[in-house]
Amino acid sequence: MFKAISDPTRRVLVEELAERDGQTLFELCVRLISRHGLDVSRQAVAKHLDVLEAAGLVHVRREGRYRLHTLDRAPLRAAWDEWFRPLVQPDDPIKE
């Protein structure tokens, strides 16, 4: 998970998917280029999405004839619970 979000382009993809679930590859590419000025090819974005999918952060589903990408927040939540929160709030008991 940390390796997947170590790349700035992939972090932007996570942020854009957090804004709206169910996006096509095209929409994500346009968001990266027009909103973030990123100079990325469609092939590069597809590869980044593959990495995020392998890390469990993105799910791809077929809806009719479209392939839609959705953010799965569970790995982020787990990272917060298991790593960030015990560091940030050491006095809080760890949730089981």
Add this chain to the structure above:
Amino acid sequence: MRINLASVFVDDQVKALAFYTEVLGFEKKTDLPAGEARWLTVVSPEDPDGVELVLEPDGHPAVGPFKRALVADGIPYTSFAVSDVAAEHARLAAAGVAFTQPPTAMGPVTTAVFDDTCGNLIQIASLPTD
């Protein structure tokens, strides 16, 4: 030299003419028999002497896989200019048109993407007015 035609590959010219005129609001410009199909074009009522959109049959075997691959990735085949994307989205959604992308600010442009029911995705885009 000037550009006077653009085209979309449609799976059914009768259905396409109905969608592009009755739903989108374009007007039929040319309708001539051409073998098994027709030479069929529509224009915008805002620019009746402007660029014509050819509703072209997609019977060639290469076209189907090409269109399906574009649609799967959400890539619009072409883009039309509108003055207000949100208003067009509301109007078309009320008419039953399916959108893969609702109106979204993409830098200076607002865009949305809908399914033309003939095997294509189409983008609508508006530039800022000021």
